[in-house]
Amino acid sequence: xxxxxxxxxxxxxxxxxxxxxxxxxxxxxxxxxxxxxxxxxxxxxxxxxxxxxxxxxxxxxxxxxxxxxxxxxxxxxxxxxxxxxxxxxxxxxxxxxxxxxxxxxxxxxxxxxxxxxxxxxxxxxxxxxxxxxxxxxxxxxxxxxxxxxxxxxxxxxxxxxxxxxxxxxxxxxxxxxxxxxxxxxxxxxxxxxxxxxxxxxxxxxxxxxxxxxxxxxxxxxxxxxxxxxxxxxxxxxxxxxxxxxxxxxxxxxxxxxxxxxxxxxxxxxxxxxxxxxxxxxxxxxxxxxxxxxxxxxxxxxxxxxxxxxxxxxxxxxxxxxxxxxxxxxxxxxxxxxxxxxxxxxxxxxxxxxxxxxxxxxxxxxxxxxxxxxxxxxxxxxxxxxxxxxxxxxxxxxxxxxxxxxxxxxxxxxxxxxxxxxxxxxxxxxxxxxxxxxxxxxxxxxxxxxxxxxxxxxxxxxxxxxxxxxxxxxxxxxxxxxxxxxxxxxxxxx
Amino acid sequence: xxxxxxxxxxxxxxxxxxxxxxxxxxxxxxxxxxxxxxxxxxxxxxxxxxxxxxxxxxxxxxxxxxxxxxxxxxxxxxxxxxxxxxxxxxxxxxxxxxxxxxxxxxxxxxxxxxxxxxxxx
Numbered sequence: 001x002x003x004x005x006x007x008x009x010x011x012x013x014x015x016x017x018x019x020x021x022x023x024x025x026x027x028x029x030x031x032x033x034x035x036x037x038x039x040x041x042x043x044x045x046x047x048x049x050x051x052x053x054x055x056x057x058x059x060x061x062x063x064x065x066x067x068x069x070x071x072x073x074x075x076x077x078x079x080x081x082x083x084x085x086x087x088x089x090x091x092x093x094x095x096x097x098x099x100x101x102x103x104x105x106x107x108x109x110x111x112x113x114x115x116x117x118x119x120x121x122x123x124x125x126x127x128x129x130x131x132x133x134x135x136x137x138x139x140x141x142x143x144x145x146x147x148x149x150x151x152x153x154x155x156x157x158x159x160x161x162x163x164x165x166x167x168x169x170x171x172x173x174x175x176x177x178x179x180x181x182x183x184x185x186x187x188x189x190x191x192x193x194x195x196x197x198x199x200x201x202x203x204x205x206x207x208x209x210x211x212x213x214x215x216x217x218x219x220x221x222x223x224x225x226x227x228x229x230x231x232x233x234x235x236x237x238x239x240x241x242x243x244x245x246x247x248x249x250x251x252x253x254x255x256x257x258x259x260x261x262x263x264x265x266x267x268x269x270x271x272x273x274x275x276x277x278x279x280x281x282x283x284x285x286x287x288x289x290x291x292x293x294x295x296x297x298x299x300x301x302x303x304x305x306x307x308x309x310x311x312x313x314x315x316x317x318x319x320x321x322x323x324x325x326x327x328x329x330x331x332x333x334x335x336x337x338x339x340x341x342x343x344x345x346x347x348x349x350x351x352x353x354x355x356x357x358x359x360x361x362x363x364x365x366x367x368x369x370x371x372x373x374x375x376x377x378x379x380x381x382x383x384x385x386x387x388x389x390x391x392x393x394x395x396x397x398x399x400x401x402x403x404x405x406x407x408x409x410x411x412x413x414x415x416x417x418x419x420x421x422x423x424x425x426x427x428x429x430x431x432x433x434x435x436x437x438x439x440x441x442x443x444x445x446x447x448x449x450x451x452x453x454x455x456x457x458x459x460x461x462x463x464x465x466x467x468x469x470x471x472x473x474x475x476x477x478x479x480x481x482x483x484x485x486x487x488x489x490x491x492x493x
Numbered sequence: 494x495x496x497x498x499x500x501x502x503x504x505x506x507x508x509x510x511x512x513x514x515x516x517x518x519x520x521x522x523x524x525x526x527x528x529x530x531x532x533x534x535x536x537x538x539x540x541x542x543x544x545x546x547x548x549x550x551x552x553x554x555x556x557x558x559x560x561x562x563x564x565x566x567x568x569x570x571x572x573x574x575x576x577x578x579x580x581x582x583x584x585x586x587x588x589x590x591x592x593x594x595x596x597x598x599x600x601x602x603x604x605x606x607x608x609x610x611x612x613x614x
Binding site (some may be wrong): 140141144148151152155159160162163168169170173174176180183184187188248417421 | 514518523526530533534540541544571572573575578579583586589590592593594596597600604609613
């Protein structure tokens with residue numbers, strides 16, 4: 001038996017079981033929990049790399065659970081897009097887990113840490129499960145596992161996080177229920193739940209009104225989960241008040257996995273022609289995303305809290321990705337898929353820096369950046385790279401995905417979309433250049449006298465790794481596209 | 494008329510769902526919101542279960558001696574199985590939400606949303 005054959009199921013089962021074992025370990029020796037937690041996430045990263053290389057070398061992996069033949073049994077299907085998302089999620093979870101060691105100590109009392117680690121593992125399981133499954137009902141279950149773990153993790157943050165978490169529960173449940181209803185409609189019409197099987201069965205039903213309703217339910221459900229404006233109400237509060245490691249992890253992966261679900265639903269479950277020609281959904285989503293980009297950017301400008309600013313920027317970024325996906329041409333799609341990776345790295349890096357600011361300075365207000373380059377030079381250098389990438393200045397990664405998105409917008413003659421992208425870059429430039437000015441060019445007498453020490457190594461290292469990987473990803477964009485992303489583009493583009 | 498009577502199970506599910514939705518949006522008490530959420534989810538479960546029903550059909554247990562299997566004789570078991578999973582999801586959502594409500598009550602000594610927002614300001 002070759003272990004590599006089973007890596008697509010192991011990557012789900014290992015963190016799931018580990019989250020329970022972790023609790024038992026804590027009963028005997030609490031200090032072991034953290035090492036165990038890192039070990040499991042490390043195994044996930046190795047498995048995800050194995051899956052990615054398998055997919056690149058030998059194409060789509062199909063794993064039948066329990067030997068039941070699809071479409072009756074549940075099937076795990078890993079193609080280039082799945083493998084790409086899995087690699088992003090597992091790598092980010094490991095990096096942020098390293099970071100969480102110091103930052104979470106201030107936010108969670110020590111005896112409760114094992115529960116934090118268990119919930120974190122559950123969140124990872126849910127996100128990986130969404131990305132790996134080939135069954136739409138199974139996807140709903142994983143969506144709820146991820147969301148439930150997310151609610152719990154957000155609620156352990158600052159005082160106000162509890163109310164934010166409650167609002168998220170209400171909104172998130174509506175989203176998941178809408179998704180479930182969409183699944184129900186599709187099941188009634190076809191009697192199948194397997195995505196590959198459905199993609200063959202559904203084309204005969206494209207004229208049916210039920211398919212329209214199903215698609216509407218699925219898309220709105222997912223739109224709530226990815227916080228697409230105006231369904232974003234839960235996001236800013238949740239991500240602002242959550243513990244810093246959680247906001248970094250959730251912002252980097254939860255919305256991205258949601259975008260993945262949107263891509264699956266609109267291009268694999270249904271054919272691209274259903275999405276663009278038979279229904280007007282493609283143009284609806286394009287305009288919806290444009291509004292989201294404008295809105296997110298404008299509101300982000302008005303914030304004084306750094307994490308809240310980032311949350312609104314994230315809403316605009318979600319708009320970017322939905323925009324690229326729904327343009328319906330190759331360039332835009334490549335841009336959106338590339339942006340999933342870039343945005344995950346950039347926003348996680350910035351949220352981690354915000355957490356570092358909380359850790360040392362004790363406040364997230366933008367004013368606290370004054371003269372910080374004196375006390376935290378390395379963190380601020382990382383911040384500069386991430387900020388430049390957010391604005392989209394070459395050679396950082398953010399430039400390339402934005403470049404493809406704008407190319408896609410021009411190809412689709414969607415001029416207002418191109419303007420929205422440029423406008424959002426401009427707003428990001430205003431926000432981040434203001435901060436960079438505060439950091440590097442503050443007047444001597446404005447700078448607070450008190451000097452803070454640099455962040456501890458276990459927090460600094462993940463930040464620096466992500467900042468460097470922004471540059472590396474930027475330099476190897478061509479390679480990523482030719483090895484992975486070009487195969488994710490759906491046929492017919 | 495026929496569309497109302499012939500498909501009454503769908504109307505019931507829509508009505509229940511809207512009741513739940515209304516409670517989630519308008520009620521200011523957090524527990525009432527949660528109850529609304531539960532009604533909303535239950536409506537979806539009823540919807541799935543009712544689609545499995547067939548007239549004059551029986552429970553899907555195969556008898557060994559029977560050689561020819563006529564699917565029209567049996568109720569579709571798959572929606573039931575799916576809903577078992579959905580019920581588990583629902584119960585855990587409810588559990589997490591109740592835990593969050595307990596935390597909220599400890600912090601604010603009230604469960605009224607307006608009063609909580611007042612305290613925040």
